[in-house]
Amino acid sequence: MSVTDKHDKRRTKELTPLGTGSNRLSRRALLGAGALLGCGACAGAVWLFTRGSPMGPARYTYEVVNTYPHETDAFTQGLAFEDGLLYEGTGIEGRSSLREVELETGKVRRKVDLDARFFGEGITVLDDRIYQLTWKNEIGFIYDRRTFDLLSRIGYSGEGWGLTNDGRHLIMSNGLATLQFLDSKTFRVVRTIRVTEGDRLVKDLNELEYVEGEIFANVWHVDRIARIDPESGRLTAWIDMSGLLPGGRPHAEAVLNGIAYDRKGKRLFVTGKEWPKLFEIRIVSAS
Numbered sequence: 486m487s488v489t490d491k492h493d494k495r496r497t498k499e500l501t502p503l504g505t506g507s508n509r510l511s512r513r514a515l516l517g518a519g520a521l522l523g524c525g526a527c528a529g530a531v532w533l534f535t536r537g538s539p540m541g542p543a544r545y546t547y548e549v550v551n552t553y554p555h556e557t558d559a560f561t562q563g564l565a566f567e568d569g570l571l572y573e574g575t576g577i578e579g580r581s582s583l584r585e586v587e588l589e590t591g592k593v594r595r596k597v598d599l600d601a602r603f604f605g606e607g608i609t610v611l612d613d614r615i616y617q618l619t620w621k622n623e624i625g626f627i628y629d630r631r632t633f634d635l636l637s638r639i640g641y642s643g644e645g646w647g648l649t650n651d652g653r654h655l656i657m658s659n660g661l662a663t664l665q666f667l668d669s670k671t672f673r674v675v676r677t678i679r680v681t682e683g684d685r686l687v688k689d690l691n692e693l694e695y696v697e698g699e700i701f702a703n704v705w706h707v708d709r710i711a712r713i714d715p716e717s718g719r720l721t722a723w724i725d726m727s728g729l730l731p732g733g734r735p736h737a738e739a740v741l742n743g744i745a746y747d748r749k750g751k752r753l754f755v756t757g758k759e760w761p762k763l764f765e766i767r768i769v770s771a772s
């Protein structure tokens with residue numbers, strides 16, 4: 486089944502339009518966030534302002550801080566950053582891989598190719614392990630980050646899309662509006678949250694990143710990043726990412742997908758499937 490077939494089938498069944506008209510950031514939150522803008526080091530502080538608004542999700546956009554090369558053979562399904570290096574999981578049967586990538590050059594330092602029957606999906610780095618999901622194979626891979634050796638395969642139920650962790654549990658998306666928190670050793674589901682914007686479910690949650698106590702999520706085929714409260718599932722903010730890749734998507738499925746956070750340097754990286762570039766961005770108010 487082609488990638489397009491995969492997503493068309495799923496989309497027909499699951500797509501829920503995401504309205505924008507009724508959601509406005511409160512004046513107080515806007516003023517507070519605005520006072521912090523223009524200071525890159527304050528980005529973490531700006532994020533705090535999305536958490537408490539009773540008026541609906543806050544609105545943000547971005548500034549590009551740095552641009553780096555990105556391999557265009559990478560159908561990006563997972564992205565993470567650890568100890569100065571990017572880790573990337575790529576998809577499509579016969580092209581799926583786990584990669585260790587140099588940020589500045591985009592050069593692939595190490596790579597594990599998945600067997601052709603696997604469609605690689607999200608990845609995350611937790612302690613000295615790298616975890617990788619597969620789309621419908623219902624098998625997760627655990628690698629030794631130091632050696633890139635495959636340590637084990639673990640089964641799970643349902644589709645695997647995005648993956649991140651909060652330092653304790655793996656957090657997994659499956660294309661629906663549900664995020665599952667998993668035991669990292671057994672992949673047992675510890676708890677789940679349903680991601681909502683007001684009274685609507687936010688479906689098609691894709692690549693994930695845990696950032697300073699929030700979950701950032703790509704939404705499939707949408708040029709926005711959702712910011713989600715990990716406790717309640719409430720969507721606290723949207724980051725409008727439109728216009729990020731000069732010239733737009735190389736093709737219809739080359740969508741924004743891939744968020745990685747450098748916890749030490751407090752840098753945020755984003756890219757897309759088969760994009761020629763990867764970006765360090767700063768989040769700024771959309772007002």
Ligand SMILES: [Ca+2]
Binds near residue numbers: 563
């Ligand atoms: Ca990520």
